[in-house]
Amino acid sequence: MNKDSYTLFSPEENIYYFESKGANGVIIKAVFFNEYEPNVYNMALMDYDIALDQYSDMSSSNNGDMGKVLTTVSEIVHDYLQHNQRHIVYFEGNTALKNKLFNRIIKNNYDFFVKFYEIRGKKGDSQEFYSSDCQYDGFYIYKK
Amino acid sequence: MGNKIIFTPELLQKMTTKLKSSQIVQDKLNSARLALSKDKAMQEFLKNRNLAS
Numbered sequence: 377m378n379k380d381s382y383t384l385f386s387p388e389e390n391i392y393y394f395e396s397k398g399a400n401g402v403i404i405k406a407v408f409f410n411e412y413e414p415n416v417y418n419m420a421l422m423d424y425d426i427a428l429d430q431y432s433d434m435s436s437s438n439n440g441d442m443g444k445v446l447t448t449v450s451e452i453v454h455d456y457l458q459h460n461q462r463h464i465v466y467f468e469g470n471t472a473l474k475n476k477l478f479n480r481i482i483k484n485n486y487d488f489f490v491k492f493y494e495i496r497g498k499k500g501d502s503q504e505f506y507s508s509d510c511q512y513d514g515f516y517i518y519k520k
Numbered sequence: 521m522g523n524k525i526i527f528t529p530e531l532l533q534k535m536t537t538k539l540k541s542s543q544i545v546q547d548k549l550n551s552a553r554l555a556l557s558k559d560k561a562m563q564e565f566l567k568n569r570n571l572a573s
Contacts, residue, residue, distance in 0.1 A: 387532045391539065395525050402525050408539055410549055414570055418552040420545050424535055426525070431542050462573055464566070466552050501558040514555060516562070 398439030419467040468514030
């Protein structure tokens with residue numbers, strides 16, 4: 377991908393942590409892949425608050441490092457699928473902002489992803505092969 | 521929020537335990553299941569893909 381990204385900590389093969397560093401200090405981001413159908417894994421992206429020992433997926437951290445976070449999450453998806461080649465990764469945003477973020481992750485890194493993966497975008501109750509002209513509610517990514 | 525987080529084994533353990541029991545994660549799984557339950561074409565694709573493996 378050759379873009380600036382954060383160092384990853386991965387205590388288990390389906391869990392990744394990294395530090396977002398910016399205007400609001402250091403924020404821990406967690407990415408968790410969890411199976412919900414045979415070979416299909418949901419990807420959750422959340423913030424962790426050390427003081428409260430609590431996860432949140434509602435916050436907008438506004439840390440001024442969006443590009444670096446997007447690249448890091450893209451690298452996580454790629455790393456995970458390289459190690460789990462039969463898995464399909466699904467993710468969707470629970471808010472309009474998070475959905476926009478996920479659409480940007482795919483759009484900004486499409487040229488890289490398309491070399492390795494099929495990408496389907498969820499629209500309503502169905503899905504289609506990804507088109508950069510469209511906004512999607514969710515994404516399925518899997519190795520070609 | 522500090523300037524630097526030290527990912528000690530203890531902190532990683534604590535975060536991971538909390539992560540696995542998180543209601544947010546369960547909610548996301550339920551949402552993903554619901555999306556799939558409404559998508560017959562994707563269900564068929566998954567069935568064929570798993571059969572082929």
